[in-house]
Every structure is written in C-alpha cells, then in structure tokens.
Amino acid sequence: MSVIKNLGELIRSKYHKVVVDLVETGLKAADPKVAVMKNITVKDNTLVIGGRTFNVKGNVYVIGFGKASVKMGEAIEDLLNDLITAGFIIAPKIPVDIRLRKLKVLRGDHPIPGENTLRSTEEVLSLVRSADSDDLVIVLISGGGSALFEKPIPPISLGDLRELNRLLLKSGADIKEINTVRKHVSMVKGGRLAEIIYPAQTVALIISDVVGDPIEFIASGPTAPDTTTFHDAVKILKYRSLWDIIPRSVRAVIERGVKGEIPETPKPGHKVFEKVRNSIIASNIISLKAMEVRARELGYNTLVLTSMMEGEAREVGKFLAGVARHVATYGEPVKKPAVILLGGETTVTVRGDGIGGRNQELALSFAIHARELRNVVLASVGTDGIDGVSSAAGAVVDGETYSEAVREGINLIDYLRSNDSYTALSKLNRVIITGLTGTNVNDLVVLLVH
C-alpha cells in the first residue's frame, strides 16, 4: 500500500513517476513499522538488532515514548510476540485504531510535561527498575519524547518544570540548548534512564527528528552518554537571559549540580554504556540514502546536497531553480539524468493569510523561478504528512506548472505573496496527500533534471 494517496493525479510523465516513486521510498523508510522491521530479526530466542545479536535469557521489557512510539510498539509486538515479558508506551493520546496485546499504552503530555507524563513515567520506571543482568530492555524513542517521559529532580515541582519548559521554548534557544537544560533537571534524561536500567541490557531504537541525528539530543537522550554539564546549563540559561527568572527550585538544583552535590549525568565512557546500544532506525539521512539507492536503480545520477537544509522556503525554492538551470545547461554538479536530494527543514515567514506550508511554498517558488525549464520536476514533502496549516504533505511541480497556471487564470506569484501555496497547487492537482503518517524525520526534497 502506498503512503501517497493521490498517486494517479501526480504522475504526468515518466519523470513525475520517478519523483513520486522517490518520495514514496523516502516516506516508507521513515515509517515506524518499516524501520523497526528492517532493523530487527528474530529467530527462536535470538534477536539481531542493529547488527548485534542478543540471546534472550531473562525478561524482555519494551518501553517507548514519542509520537511514533505506538507504531514502533506495534511492529515490535508483531516481531517479538511471546518473547515480550511486559511493556509500556507513553503517547500523546491513546490510539483507538491500534490494538496492542503485550504492551500497554499510557498517556503523556505534549509539548509540555504534565500530570499524565509524570504518572506514566513512574509506571515505566517501576517496570525497568526490577530488570537484572539477564534482562533486555528495548526502548523506543521518537520525537516528542522529551515531554512524554520525565521525572524532575526534587524538589522541582511539576509547576516549576512546566514554567521552565515554557520559558525555554519561547526564549529563542535551539533544541540542543533546550535539551541541555532539560537533561540537568531530570532523573531520566541525559543517560540517566540507562543508569536505572543497568545492569540489564538496553537497546534503544530511535527515530530522529533532530537535524544531524545527535542521539544525546533526541528526546533529551535518556539512553545516550551526555556531553553537556550542569555548568553548560547555567551558561545557556544566562545567555538566554533566563537565569534570574526561572523557578527558584530549578536554579537551586542546577547550583547543587555545579557544586557536585547532585551527580552529573553519565558521560561517554561511563561503564553503564557497556550495556547500551543506541540505534537510529529512521532519520532524514536514512530516508535520503534510501531514495538515493532507488534513484540509482532507476538509472539516475545522484547527489545528496544536504540533510541539513535551512532557509526561507521560497528562497530555497528559488535557489534550487538556479541549481536546476546549471544542471540543465552544464550537466553539473551531476550529469543528466540527475536526481538531487535534500532534507532538513525550511522556514516560512507568514505575511499573507493563505493556506500552505513550507514544502508547498518551496515547490511553488521553484515552479515560478524554473518556469522556462522544460526538463525539471521537483517534489518537496513533510514526512509527518501535514505541511503547515494545510491538509497536504507537500507538492510536485515542474517547468510547465507556471504556464499551466497562466492558462487556468491562476497567478502563482500572487498566491506565493499571500502564503497561499496549498490553494494554488491544489487547484492544479499538484499537492501530495498522505494524511498523518505517524512519523517525523523532517522534510524531503527531490529535484530531477533530465
């Protein structure tokens, strides 16, 4: 079954077919079930996970937290079945369409932790605390896990924790800065979950929504060695002008940490990590690589330009038109037929009141600026299936989209001006419809020049 629901209308030529095929390949590689299935094999009492073999002697516990973790849990159940002793998945809401037998779904709060998160975290901890050295704990981690799995260091109250999170989220701090602070007020983040699980074996399967896949920052790295310190947390809070306005209890905990009165998070080389395997099973670069392999199979020369794309969506679309033009003219930086792949996340500065998102805006801008190029097709898609405030995941455009719009009396430049990319592109049957995919490895862009 394809992830893209409106394949038919998107395929207008054999080149569109290739581009849609590649988008589908990228989305499939990011699918939580596909990713789990691809990374685990089971034979009798032996599991091979991320290339490493585990003989199950004791209990197998499965715990998970994050937006994709219920789907990951479903796949784990299918694979491991009766091998699983027990397990819990913490999710933003209890799914109605998924039946789990061995695993129980618990409610957590997102994007700011609340009572549900704290209560559910306690349940998870009481399960794994009992694990001993013959046991295996499989941890399913995905985006959103930071809020869904949390236990603050006393005496930080839930209210104080929520206030800290609110302040961090609106401070302009990036995800690494935010998670550095979070790790140092938490009893489970920054590798501390791995400490709790020890001496049992930890295998973490991770879907990354953080650019560059730094495992210690995905869901604040509960099973990862922490390279940051209490001192770093102080520096960030001061740099972001938050030190004097965060709750007193938070400041006190961090100050005690700096003095050594609270132990640091476990660092790289700590003995705990001898029993931990962290494996990223889906990420932007994994999807890009799957797309690259597929493009080569289909006879294309490929170039992965970046998995860390950033910039205003419409300007990136315009820039890519300039890249396409160079490929078309000089066969450089890749020879034709060429597929250039990009991943990451652009931004949209909203000026109009239209309906759209960053992927459709990138595609719309490309369509405008590549309008004299005959031999190009571009797709841009958000892997979570929902691009901005629209019901589409992205769009597929080509060098004729602009003139087709002119014939239909649609002025694409006006639509772009009012951030109305979805309205324009859906009228032209150019939007990609997937519905919510239940995963997120950021955005994927395919640029084909033939």
Place this chain on the structure above:
Amino acid sequence: MSVIKNLGELIRSKYHKVVVDLVETGLKAADPKVAVMKNITVKDNTLVIGGRTFNVKGNVYVIGFGKASVKMGEAIEDLLNDLITAGFIIAPKIPVDIRLRKLKVLRGDHPIPGENTLRSTEEVLSLVRSADSDDLVIVLISGGGSALFEKPIPPISLGDLRELNRLLLKSGADIKEINTVRKHVSMVKGGRLAEIIYPAQTVALIISDVVGDPIEFIASGPTAPDTTTFHDAVKILKYRSLWDIIPRSVRAVIERGVKGEIPETPKPGHKVFEKVRNSIIASNIISLKAMEVRARELGYNTLVLTSMMEGEAREVGKFLAGVARHVATYGEPVKKPAVILLGGETTVTVRGDGIGGRNQELALSFAIHARELRNVVLASVGTDGIDGVSSAAGAVVDGETYSEAVREGINLIDYLRSNDSYTALSKLNRVIITGLTGTNVNDLVVLLVH
C-alpha cells in the same frame, strides 16, 4: 599584482589563504586584459583567436562597446600593435588613466542610449561598412554594450527609443525579454552588426555578465544568430502590458516586421555567420572553472554547485551553512577537504538603512548560521569590485566570526537585520577590498570545509 588589496588581514589560517587564493584566481580570470591575453596569440601576420587561426591579408579593425571594452582594447593594442588598421571603443566615459595609440575611445550613454551612443555608433559603422572579404573585424563586447551601441530602425527617434528602454527596465521583464524587444527595433543588434561587417571576417570577444552566457543576449547579441522574432517582441510587450503604451513609432516598426516589410534579424544557419566567430573569453563559469582547477591543484575535492545562483542573499547564506554542516558531518556531496563553488547573483531586500551589499550580506548570514562549525571558511565577492552601496567587493568569514564578534561586543544578528553587513564585517577586518575592477561576471562564492 593581486586584485585584492588587503590580502594580509584576510589570511588568518592556511584555509583562509586557500579561499583568498581562489577568489583572486576567479577575479583574475575575469580581468579583461588577462582574458584577452589568454585567448589571443600573435605570430607575425597570424592571429590565433579562440583556437582558430587567421592569416591577416587585409585590414584589421577593432571595435568595442561595453563597460570592460576599454581595458579589452588596451590588451588588444598590446598584442596586435601595428597589425591594427584602426578602431573605436565606445565607453560610458573617456578614461583618463589609459592611453591608447591605435584605438580611439568614443563616448556612449549608459544605461539608456542617448545622443553620444548614436553618434559614436555611426562612427563605428562607417569604419566597418567599408571592410571587405580580406579584412578582419575584432569586436570587443561586454556588459552595458546594449545602451552604448545602438541605431534605431527609422522612424524611431532617440526620444522614442529612450522611452521604450525606460518602460522595459521598469516593467519587471528579465534581460532576455528586454533584449528580445531591443533586437527588433535596432539596425545593429540581434546579429545585424555581423550583417554589416560581412563579407569581412568577424571575431567577437565577449565578456559575459548574463547568467548562462547566452551570446545572443549579451549586449543584445550584435554578432550572434538571433533565435527571437518580431512576433516574440509583440508577445513580450503584451505580456508585460507595454504594447499599448510604447511609442507609436516602435509599435509601427514591430508591426511592419511581423508583416515581413522589415527583414527579420539573421537566424542560426544564415550565411553571414559562416564568417563570424563568437568567443566568450570571460564569464562566471569561466572564473568558476579556473577556481576549480586551482582548488584541485591545492589538494581539495571540488564541486561547482551552480553558476546561476539566485535568491535572497541572507537566505542563501543560511542555506549554505546547512550545506557546510552536511559536508562537515557526512563528507557529502564532496569529501573533505572540500571546496564548493557557486556563481550568479543573489538579491537583497533592503529593510534597514545600513551599508552593505549582497555578497557581504550572504557572508554575514553564513557567519551567523555556521557559528558552531569550526572547520569552514566562506568568501563571497562581486567581480566588479563594488558590493552594493559599500566600498568593499565582498567578505571572507568563518565559523569563528560570530564568537569573535560577540567578544568585540558586536551583535551580528542586529547588523544583518539593518542590512549593515559592511559596517559589521569591516569592524572585524573581514571585507575584501579591490576597488573597481573594470569587469563584471557577476558574483563568486567559495565555501571551504576541512
């Protein structure tokens, strides 16, 4: 002698040295004298131009028009000396620092043709009209040539021609659209100069400031086969809503052309072009290729990403930070040590009242967004030597520029917000100073990741 006047302060490491070396290489390749010297060799009465040999039997005339053409003429004189029979160069102003012996510099008008352009064009035409089949006419073409060399089809008056140009320049039409119209109201553009020179041999040496180097659009292609028609001119004027407001004489000429009452410009395959050789001797891609060769000599893996870069300068800078991060992490799309080269022209939407230009703004934005990367150096430079409203040509920045600025109490984000890139980067001794270079092949960007 180096083109960059402040080499010393720019070289902070061996990597900065490489980047500055590459910028210098690109600027040198674009230098009118260097470009002419590289493309012409003379031995007795034999000239080799662009790989083709000409035995001088008759007269050698040299004519030129464009912003770089005086410098081109100087180089031609040095090379050909007494072989030159006579010649004229039309320039926006008579240079005081250049002494020509055989060639005479005439004044033309720029950016809109005026009395000077018309009078000087007549002088040039009277010289080459007399050329016969043993003669050779060397035509030196560079940016600005469209306005400097012009003779409208009667009864279009100078006033009407100027009005047409004014309307075209503010219509939003691109250079190809503008020059398509210009070619069809002119007795010298769109290959018509080649017709006048025929049956003498034409050798045109061209410095391109048009993205993609389409010879028929550089200075409106006086020696190039024209692929556009009177009919295209009508379509463009209608599309740009100018058809009803252009001067009546212009409309009349184009209408007569459509009816066949005025002959079309010579098209590809026309016999005239058997005696014409058009040779692009400097252009953005030629500079990029020279830089690529040099980077390889210096031991770097290279990638020419595009010679047709476009987009808002600060967003392109941000995007390139994402490319640099991917190279640093994955050694892709080129292995480290890597040099990625780009050319073209970005744009700046001016919001503040600072001093700067598109190259410095791109560099400043890169410095902000690549601030956590240790192993990157980027340069962006305008080949004409004047970036925007500043006295610098561009800038060289690296992953430490941001923290250096913080130490100096300079908030780069504020400077970028007010379009004040020159002020910020000159305080940090990061701007490239060349002065006016007398050439223009658009902008060059070097991104080094080690």
